Amino acid sequence: MMSPFLFWFFALMTLIFGAAVVINRNPVASALSLVVSFLGLSALFMSLNAYFVGIIQVLVYAGAVMVLFLFIIMLLNLQAEEQRRINTLASAGGIGVAIILLIQIAVTIGRFEAARQTFPPLSASTTDDVRNIGAALFRNYNLPFQIVGVLVLVATVGVVLLSKREPR
């Protein structure tokens, strides 16, 4: 397990830059804050001995998905955001609903007995968890895996179809 200092460091990094995604007016700054937030989240995954998920997080989110976001932001050349006024009442309502949701989840966690326990020690090494996840994926979840493959194919075809200009 990770030391408490490192846990809180990466947790705060994830949360502060996650909040920066919402607060920033500039879409490029939001996207770059999201990258830092995902890197902190990846460190939290690795602190839970989930090395494969942590690396996937960096490769897929901080790599592929964020490049896609930045590419679209640059392509659309968005700048009109600054001129808009903020509707104070609507913003307060949105923040209020989110805070009520947070309080509700926090109370639920507070009443959850297991949430007060520390993590039990592992008696086996998890450095080869790629093999273990692969075994679980192909033995127990083979059908969902193939369905996800079809889903990705459908998404690819859909993206090509949506991005194509229709001839006039």
Add this chain to the structure above:
Amino acid sequence: MITLGDYLLVSAILFSIGFAGVMLRRNLIIILMSLELTLNAANLSLVAFSRFRVDPSGLPNYNAQVFVFFIITVAAAEVAVGLAILVALFRARQTTDVKDISSLKF
């Protein structure tokens, strides 16, 4: 020591931030980014539970991590389709602001 509740609390705060982003922001790209934050908050909870429930073999419960793998795959497909719709919308209307897209509003 760090307990399971600490990870769940971080996950809850991250989910709330993403939810607030979906509620507050009017730029569709930022709304998609906030959706990614909420999905990742769910992933953090799943991985924490996976580590908390140790199997008799001494390894974490990998079912949750397989679930996280599926969530990441589906989220990547979702972002690709969402951004393609965004580009198509921008071509048709020259805007990414949800306030300007109100044709279906009653």
